[in-house]
Amino acid sequence: MKALQIKGYGDIETNLSFNEIEIPTIGDNQVLLEVHAAGVNPIDYKITEGALKRIHKLTFPASIGFDVSGVIIKKGVKVEGLKVGDEVYSRVPREFPGTFAEFIAVNANVVSLKPSNLDFNYSSSLPLVGLTTIQSFNKANLKSGDKVLIHAGSGGVGTFAIQYAKSKGAYVYTTTSTKNVSWVKELGADRVIDYKTENYLDIVKDIDIVYDTLGGNYTVEAFDVIKRGGKVISTIGEVDKETAIELKLNGIIRFVLSIKRRKITKKIKSKSAFYKLILMQPDRNQLIEIKKLVEANLIKPVIDKTFPFSESIGALLYQKSGRVKGKITIKIK
Numbered sequence: 001m002k003a004l005q006i007k008g009y010g011d012i013e014t015n016l017s018f019n020e021i022e023i024p025t026i027g028d029n030q031v032l033l034e035v036h037a038a039g040v041n042p043i044d045y046k047i048t049e050g051a052l053k054r055i056h057k058l059t060f061p062a063s064i065g066f067d068v069s070g071v072i073i074k075k076g077v078k079v080e081g082l083k084v085g086d087e088v089y090s091r092v093p094r095e096f097p098g099t100f101a102e103f104i105a106v107n108a109n110v111v112s113l114k115p116s117n118l119d120f121n122y123s124s125s126l127p128l129v130g131l132t133t134i135q136s137f138n139k140a141n142l143k144s145g146d147k148v149l150i151h152a153g154s155g156g157v158g159t160f161a162i163q164y165a166k167s168k169g170a171y172v173y174t175t176t177s178t179k180n181v182s183w184v185k186e187l188g189a190d191r192v193i194d195y196k197t198e199n200y201l202d203i204v205k206d207i208d209i210v211y212d213t214l215g216g217n218y219t220v221e222a223f224d225v226i227k228r229g230g231k232v233i234s235t236i237g238e239v240d241k242e243t244a245i246e247l248k249l250n251g252i253i254r255f256v257l258s259i260k261r262r263k264i265t266k267k268i269k270s271k272s273a274f275y276k277l278i279l280m281q282p283d284r285n286q287l288i289e290i291k292k293l294v295e296a297n298l299i300k301p302v303i304d305k306t307f308p309f310s311e312s313i314g315a316l317l318y319q320k321s322g323r324v325k326g327k328i329t330i331k332i333k
């Protein structure tokens, strides 16, 4: 079968190639999927470039891609609740990527039927951003009536997060640039802040939760807009103590990280705030939750562009541009 693989850490164009490899064999608890579509995420180019090699070391050639939608064509003897022919979607575990391929073996406990009102392509755009958002807002204990700031409302995470937070009854502020303001409003955000013409720090005050998808200074500033006791959940900010332990980082690295996050540690204390860098985990029950939200028309995926399989490298380059409107997908079958 054909699979996109990384041959070594480095730039996307020279380190990715299509290889002919064996169709994977499955374990007792796995299913074999014929891949119809794969969702693209920033993690795909970051892994290729080696940005995650400290926490996720690859053996080359390494398959790539985490989001998938396809059909079960084989199942392990211990798999229950799924059958051959089922149309499914998944975010595959970090240790076993490879959705940019014609087939993939996946642990059945992270596979769910896809939303019945979406095709494979749209379904493949949802798992990673959906799971990240649900896990983030669960950590923040999101409640109806909460005021939430979602940064980068036009991004993959942001487009899902706006709709999810609205479905839970939150008041949503979001940031994006001028060209995206009108369609991001249509996702349901209550106040879309055009960062080209407005300063969100003048508008957002005393809120319950910041969902930070930008990192850097945005993580630090998040503590200036939350109320006392508010919560900041980041997908990309500094590594907190709990996350460093989850990542099994050694004592020296944990010490270095504690120095790096000194600025936010001070702010956490002064605001009695909660801060967490989320590390999204695959989860079948939450995929089922996403399926129900989509089937109830509470969440509609936004796809910017779908690339043919042969142009997957172009898809990653576009993802890296940082200007994607919603999601990018790759059509494989």
Ligand SMILES: NC(=O)c1ccc[n+]([C@@H]2O[C@H](COP(=O)([O-])OP(=O)(O)OC[C@H]3O[C@@H](n4cnc5c(N)ncnc54)[C@H](OP(=O)(O)O)[C@@H]3O)[C@@H](O)[C@H]2O)c1
Pocket (backbone or CB within 6 Å): 041, 042, 043, 128, 129, 132, 151, 152, 153, 154, 155, 156, 157, 158, 175, 176, 177, 178, 180, 195, 213, 214, 234, 235, 236, 277, 278, 279, 280, 319, 322, 323, 324, 325, 326
């Ligand atoms: N920790 C985890 O488990 C986890 C999970 C998912 C994602 N992530 C990380 O979270 C980050 C976001 O992911 P994503 O998929 O949403 O990325 P993305 O889709 O590539 O984000 C692109 C969007 O960001 C917007 N943007 C860029 N700069 C902005 C700014 N200064 N203010 C407001 N919007 C801005 C862009 O809009 P404009 O063109 O209008 O600027 C664009 O629509 C990535 O770094 C990703 O790696 C982490």
